[in-house]
Amino acid sequence: MxxxxxxxxxxxxxxxxxxxxxxxxxxxxxxxxxxxxxxxxxxxxxxxxxxxxxxxxxxxxxxxxxxxxxxxxxxxxxxxxxxxxxxxxxxxxxxxxxxSVGVNLFFSINEYAAKLMAPWKEYNVSVEEIHHLEKKDAPSGTAITIAEEILKHNDKKNWKLNTSEENNLNIIAKREEDVKGTHIVSYESSIDTISLKHEAHSRxxxxxxxxxxxxxxxxxxxxxxxxxxxxxxx
CATH class of the missing domain: 3.40.50.720 (NAD(P)-binding Rossmann-like Domain)
Incomplete structure (x- = not known):
């Protein structure tokens, strides 16, 4: 080719x-x-x-x-x-x-988890992404895709960057030296936290x-x- x-x-x-x-x-x-x-x-x-x-x-x-x-x-x-x-x-x-093949598998796992967690309103969901300092957009497109799949099965109205509003899904974006890409979905309650994580080791x-x-x-x-x-x- x-x-x-x-x-x-x-x-x-x-x-x-x-x-x-x-x-x-x-x-x-x-x-x-x-x-x-x-x-x-x-x-x-x-x-x-x-x-x-x-x-x-x-x-x-x-x-x-x-x-x-x-x-x-x-x-x-x-x-x-x-x-x-x-x-x-x-x-x-x-x-x-x-x-990334792994990230696309992660997308499907994330959506399945969102369906599974939908009835359990005591868990608050958030998304965190970490990338290298040169990345121009925030949040990452990957984090937005993750958030949009969660929102299909959640009562939150929309995603927002670095928000504390209960009716919006919080995306936390961090920029650090030489990070290829890390994405974490967390479901947190007063009793426990459930997390899904994908971490890229190379491009x-x-x-x-x-x-x-x-x-x-x-x-x-x-x-x-x-x-x-x-x-x-x-």
Whole structure:
């Protein structure tokens, strides 16, 4: 598979390394300050850039008829616009707040736990996320996905960052040196606390998941999710 990398920071470089190890080739790569290769030769594009660049990069791929996998967060106010463009162009598109196989399994565990805990009103649920100092958006897209799955089965109205309001789900966002990504869901009562935790040890999990998603899009048209890529049933 010939891959275009839209965004060539730490994640883009990790994807390149693992893609080459899997026998793929990287025919194009770009960042804010450089462009190298031939975009139109790509069989799939993988996008890990910045919230400011994501929509432009996704549009570029869809307009060119190249399947696009996007892992950039912080731009989702334009998500429906990108879905409409994908449908208009009969394209292929996967967005995920996190491509790690482990995190996507965690998403399903989290939703199951939320269903299980729903009748037990004495437990207050919260979400905590910890990332590296360079991460621009807060809370993380992964934390938002976790919160949205909880809210489907909870009486809280919405999620809010660093809130003490009882009717909103509190997301605590922390930025620390060299943290790849940690997410913790806690159900706390006066008697005990139940916690679910996912901790990434390297960027390779995110990169491998993105490559899996790009491989999945081969010969497919439409909008897909990581649940479909991994065969996770609802």
């Amino acid at each position: 010939k891959i275009a990398l839209l965004g060539y920071g730490k994640m883009g470089k990790t994807i390149e390394k693992l893609a080459l190890e899997k026998g793929h080739s990287v025919v194009y790569k770009s960042a804010s300050d450089f462009e190298k290769g031939f975009f139109d030769e790509a069989d799939a594009a993988i996008e890990f850039s910045s919230p400011e660049s994501a929509v432009k990069n996704i549009s570029k791929a869809l307009e060119a008829g190249i399947p696009i996998v996007c892992g950039t967060t912080g731009w989702l106010e334009k998500y429906d616009e990108m879905v409409n463009l994908c449908e208009k162009r009969n394209g292929s598109f996967i967005y995920a707040s996190n491509f 390779e999990g995110f990169a491998l998941g993105a490559i899996l998603a790009a491989e999945y899009l081969k010969n497919k048209k439409g909008i897909f999710t990581m649940k479909e890529v991994l065969g996770i049933k609802e």
